[in-house]
Amino acid sequence: MSFDVDITLSRGEPPIHASFTVPAGITVLFGPSGIGKTSILDAVAGLLRPVCGRISVDGSVLFDSSRRIDLPPEKRACGYVFQDGRLFPHRNVRDNLLYGWRLAAPERRWMALEEAVTFLDIGSLLHRMPRTLSGGEAQRVAIGRALLSGPRFLVMDEPLSSLDVPRREEIMAVIERIRDELGLPILYVSHDRAEVGRLAGHVIAL
Amino acid sequence: MQLSAEELEIVLLSLKVSGVAILVALLPAFALAWVLARRRFPGRVLLDALVHLPLVLPPVVTGWLLLLAFGNNGPAGRWLMETVGLTFMFRWTGAALAAAIMALPLMVRAMRLSIEAIDRRLEGAARTLGAGPWRTFFSITLPLSMPGVLAALVLGFARSIGEFGATITFVSNIPGETRTLPLAIYSALQIPGGESNVTRLALISVLLSLAALVLSELLARRGTQGRDAHVL
Secondary structure (H helix, E strand, O other): OEEEEEEEEEEOOOEEEEEEEEEEOEEEEEEOOOOOOHHHHHHHHOOOOEEEEEEEOEEEEEEEHHEEOOOOHOOOOOEEEEEOOOOOOOOOOOHHHHHHHOOOOHHHHOOOHHHHHHHHHOHHOOOOOHHHHHHHHHHHHHHHHHHHOOEEEEEEOOOOOOOOOOHHHHHHHHHHHHHHEEEEEEEEEEEEEHHHHHHOOOEEEO | OOOOOOHHHHHHHHHHHHHHHHHHHHHHHHHHHHHHHHHHOOOOOHHHHHHHHHHHOOHHHHHHHHHHHHOOOHHHHHHHHHOOOOOOOOOHHHHHHHHHHHHHHHHHHHHHHHOOOOOHHHHHHHHHOOOHHHHHHHHHHEEEEHHHHHHHHHHHHHHHOOOHHHHHHHHOOOOOOOOHHHHHHHHHHOOOOHHHHHHHHHHHHHHHHHHHHHHHHHHHHOOOOOOOOOOO
16 A cells, blocks of 8 residues: 555644545545645645654555654655745755755665656756746756655645646646656645546545 | 054954954844744743843943943853953953844844745755755755845944944943944044044944945845845
8 A cells, every 4th residue: 555644633623634545656635725635745744743643655654643653754755746836946946956866865866867857858947046937847846856855755736736728738747657657656636626537546535 | 545543443443343243143143033033932022022122222221231241240241251261341342242232133133034034835845855954944944044144244233333332331432442433433522623533434434334235235146146135
């Protein structure tokens, strides 16, 4: 099983409860805005501590309140693609891409900068600053940054929501290739039915 | 304009006092700014008020309080003299301490605004990419608060170089030791026929402050590659 999640989060009232066990591939958390989908991703990434419960990915336990296990985010090897890209504004594209790569132990890096650049077709952007990128470009760089950090799984928070239709198509194709060619488990948040239909191996309706 | 030996001494002393003051104040000011911007704890309002006290108190009162605390018989003064041999009374170190205390609130304010403006989600992103809390601080938080640090240095320098009341109360007005530019101007005003000296010293003050402002603008512009760089 790739994602095995059973957690209770107290972000506002009522508390959010999420429980699902899914095999490899893309798992889409689907539901209306404001229901706590992002909070669940934050919990899996280690940015938000659940009140109680258990999170494991590919058999390794990231969080277990009964055993007092709570890995800090930097130890979870989680590639997080945020809704808004969240690139570091004071570093150029190349340094953004290499931020996690430089921190990863060499044996954990399974992708080189050149591969990521080719995979995402961002060779012409390397020396640009994030503020000069379009939404689609920024999102591709953000995906590259996450992949280069040597993650064992990805979490993606509506990575298409800030993009226009042609750009959506482009990023969607990239995500399909990550699923098919790289075989990483992906936890994906969406509130768009078309997106869900196209990407999802499993859908968790919230 | 050719500076006389006496004027040169005054300028160099002022630069030394102000430079040491802002360098000494920089770390505590950043720590205070960070704590006030990021942490919620009981007594935060009190700490905030204490930090701002030198800004609202009459400088003479601040100088007198420094005298009580850091004078040779003051608790802090005696402790520093006995442990590291540092004394403040009638010395330039005292002038630097007074300037640092007076500059502190402005420096904290500037850096705090900058820290509060940082998108904290960027720090979360750094953590997921493998950076621990300290690395996140040094690679994300600190560089993004640099405009505030720069503004703090300029404001702190301006405040220090103009410092008068607390300094003259705490360490008196001793030529070559504690007589910085404002104190020298004040002294020159006391002497009949000293107007030309006053004019020259005042002109030096204006030039020094202008130079500091221009320098900081240039630094800010270089740091941000020409994008909307304003220190103040």
